[in-house]
Amino acid sequence: MSDDPYKVLGVSKDASQDDIQKAYRKLAKKLHPDLNPGNKAAEDEFKKVSGAYDVLGDADKRARYDRGEIDASGAERPQREYYRNYAGTQADPYATNEGFSDFSGDDDIFSSIFRRGARSNVRMRGQDMHYRLELDFLDAVNGGMKQLTLPDGSVLEVSIPAGTRDGQTLRLRGKGGPGLNGGSPGDALIEIGIRPHPVFTRKGDDIHVDLQLPLADAVLGGKINVPTIGGSVTMTVPKWSNTGRVLRLKGKGIRRADGANGDEYVTLKIVLPEKPDPDLEKLIRDWQLGTGTPHQSTEA
Amino acid sequence: MLYHEFLIRARVEDNAVKEWVAAGWLIPANQNGETEFSDIDVARAHLINDLKGGIGVNDEGIGVILHLLDQLHGVRRTLNELLSAVQSGPDDLRTRLVAHLEGTLSDLRTGSRE
Secondary structure (H helix, E strand, C coil): CCCCHHHHHCCCCCCCHHHHHHHHHHHHHHHCHHHCCCCHHHHHHHHHHHHHHHHHCCHHHHHHHHCCCCCHHHHCCCCCCCHHHCCCCCCCCCCCCHHHCCCCCCCCHHHHHHCCCCCCCCCECCCCEEEEEEECHHHHHHCEEEEEECCCCCEEEEEECCCCCCCCEEEECCCCCCCECCCCCCCEEEEEEECCCCCCEEECCEEEEEEEEEHHHHHHCEEEEEEECCEEEEEEECCCCCCCCEEEECCCCCECCCCCECCEEEEEEEECCCCCCHHHHHHHHHHHHHHCCCCCCCCC | CCHHHHHHHHCCCHHHHHHHHHHCCCCCEEECCEEECCHHHHHHHHHHHHHHHHHCCCHHHHHHHHHHHHHHHHHHHHHHHHHHHHHCCCHHHHHHHHHHHHHHHHHHHHHHHC
């Protein structure tokens, strides 16, 4: 170790003791073997750096080195054992597996091994049980409690979150098979099926409905009742609304997990009065004459 | 080892050791009511000395560093055990694990470049 200690620390010959200490600390933070447990090269580099600091860090020794009375290797440290050579062995009482406590659930077999202590006595968590539950559209959308009767006759109370989707799986912790060796029970996994609704269709968090619009409201505009998943509401239809026009009811869709709501989209479908109405027919005939477009659909 | 021997090898003063034990930085083994320091405690004391003196970490910082290091060594120990378990496992397991890891790692790399 006869490298120039000034070069090793990266300081100039006339650097102050303060600068030398700063340079050393900067390097030591990066290179200390115990702060680099898996890096073999760090030990050699740190040895050089601390050897150089042994000489330059002490003003007297530094002066002697500068006068050529000692060389850089004169201050080599005795062989030392770093903490990392002991740490992490089976016998290490300090190493902790707290770092695993967030690993995939507290009853996963692997994490229980990682969390130690359980090596020879691995506790087995119970089996997960799979069930299927059919819901009405509105029950799924609005949420609520449902009862599921299990094959063994027992009844499971299932809380359906608002906005549950078709095919979604609900997990009931600890409601599955019993655990082994004191392990926790498995979970009940309930796959949700949702029956379609005659009026509502769901797209993402939005609800779509087709609305039958009387001719008069289509032409003149008006207020009309619209079904929503929370009950019917009154919506204003602008005059001269054609079939296919889509109106949006903001916030009348499905409640999202973040508390916001989707929207309801209402597609208008104009309907004629059920029974033929001579007055209306006459009106249309007159109107056609007025606009100069002859009535021709039946002759064509 | 004898307490006296520990002080010499660790190059620390009696007062400092008491403080470090109180702070939880050193946890000597306890045998029949007697504290017993071992080689790992010596090495740990050297590390604490380096952090305090050489590197200039303050006392709060030392507790933080030791706690993180202890977690790191726990993780390294478990990773080691896991790797040796995989080593002694069936070839098929190893091949599949390597293939899976390479897939994940290359995903990470391409992800970080974007």
